[in-house]
Amino acid sequence: MYIIVVGGGAVGHGLALELQQMPDHEVAIVELSGSRASELRAEIGEMVVHGDGSEIAFLEGVGAGRADLLIAVTADDGANLVTCQVAKHWFNVKRTIARVNDPRNEALFLRLGVDSIVSAAGAVMAQIEATLPEHTIIPLMALEGSRLHVVDIRVQEGSPAAGQRLRDLVFPPEVLVSVVIGKSGANVPSGDTVLQVGDEVIAVIPRESDAAVRKMIAGPTEGA
Amino acid sequence: MRILIMGCGRVGAGLATQLADEGHEVTVLDTDSFAFNRLLPKFNGRRLVGSGTDDRMLIEAGIEQTECFIALASGDNRNILASQKAKEIYGVKTVVTRVKDPLRSELFARLGLHTFSPTKVGVTLAHEAIFQGA
Numbered sequence: 001m002y003i004i005v006v007g008g009g010a011v012g013h014g015l016a017l018e019l020q021q022m023p024d025h026e027v028a029i030v031e032l033s034g035s036r037a038s039e040l041r042a043e044i045g046e047m048v049v050h051g052d053g054s055e056i057a058f059l060e061g062v063g064a065g066r067a068d069l070l071i072a073v074t075a076d077d078g079a080n081l082v083t084c085q086v087a088k089h090w091f092n093v094k095r096t097i098a099r100v101n102d103p104r105n106e107a108l109f110l111r112l113g114v115d116s117i118v119s120a121a122g123a124v125m126a127q128i129e130a131t132l133p134e135h136t137i138i139p140l141m142a143l144e145g146s147r148l149h150v151v152d153i154r155v156q157e158g159s160p161a162a163g164q165r166l167r168d169l170v171f172p173p174e175v176l177v178s179v180v181i182g183k184s185g186a187n188v189p190s191g192d193t194v195l196q197v198g199d200e201v202i203a204v205i206p207r208e209s210d211a212a213v214r215k216m217i218a219g220p221t222e223g224a
Numbered sequence: 225m226r227i228l229i230m231g232c233g234r235v236g237a238g239l240a241t242q243l244a245d246e247g248h249e250v251t252v253l254d255t256d257s258f259a260f261n262r263l264l265p266k267f268n269g270r271r272l273v274g275s276g277t278d279d280r281m282l283i284e285a286g287i288e289q290t291e292c293f294i295a296l297a298s299g300d301n302r303n304i305l306a307s308q309k310a311k312e313i314y315g316v317k318t319v320v321t322r323v324k325d326p327l328r329s330e331l332f333a334r335l336g337l338h339t340f341s342p343t344k345v346g347v348t349l350a351h352e353a354i355f356q357g358a
Binding site: 054055056057076077078079081082085086089090102104105108111112 | 277278279299300301302304305306308309312313325327328331332334335
């Protein structure tokens with residue numbers, strides 16, 4: 001199988017390393033920035049190509065016509081969408097996958113013929129929606145080799161944390177509030193971030209602090 | 225007519241001024257407020273700082289009531305993304321998209337956008353000019 005990956009950032013780099021382990025596949029990594037491309041080439045080798053993956057003439061040159069799969073994972077949603085559309089409609093690439101950076105673009109990408117989308121925010125929200133409305137604390141991911149795990153907590157009515165700045169909350173040790181998802185989307189919080197009822201908080205916490213953190217952020221629960 | 229122009233470069237500013245002159249209700253959107261200096265002082269339309277690929281910004285710019293959307297930002301992909309949003313999500317009647325790359329312009333015209341390529345137009349004009357005097 002011939003796979004073209006467009007975008008040599010963190011995601012593209014990680015993909016390249018994984019795909020290298022699959023010797024039956026031919027892989028090309030396309031990177032727009034010349035300096036980043038040379039950096040990647042030094043590490044990964046000849047499969048790295050410097051160029052604009054959304055440009056038809058360039059894709060022709062890397063043999064997009066015989067590609068089985070194109071994956072667009074740049075940080076630019078416009079480039080990812082256009083690259084997939086070019087692959088699909090100009091080169092008849094069978095399957096296209098796009099990274100979606102702005103979750104509001106998810107539906108549009110699928111409607112315009114991108115076969116699959118990958119969205120970090122979407123993945124987290126799917127977990128959350130599966131358990132709404134009653135959930136107070138959902139374990140999302142165990143961190144291997146430690147007592148820590150990543151959890152999702154919803155700020156509910158009556159929560160002692162609602163309306164408080166993060167810097168004014170005294171959490172148990174080793175609690176790290178990593179992402180706050182509010183009306184304006186997902187944000188990395190600062191000490192000045194004020195938690196609002198309805199916000200989703202993604203935090204890394206020790207398992208033994210589950211109950212304490214739930215009480216602080218989610219607030220009182222029935223039957224608790 | 226209510227018209228929303230994305231990108232206030234030379235073409236965007238020139239078109240905005242002309243359309244406003246003709247009596248249309250014009251809004252110009254650009255990520256850089258400095259770009260609005262290109263508008264003539266008589267321009268009486270709305271100027272908004274923001275990205276035309278951002279839904280929140282498009283709604284603030286009145287895309288839901290706009291009859292005509294013209295994408296004239298510097299990046300082809302941004303213009304194509306914003307235009308497809310205008311057409312597919314917001315149902316704007318007339319959408320015009322500048323795509324510098326002639327091949328991409330051709331492809332997206334085939335996919336239903338009204339595109340034009342200034343590169344292709346420039347090549348044609350220069351070619352004509354060469355042989356006109358010959």
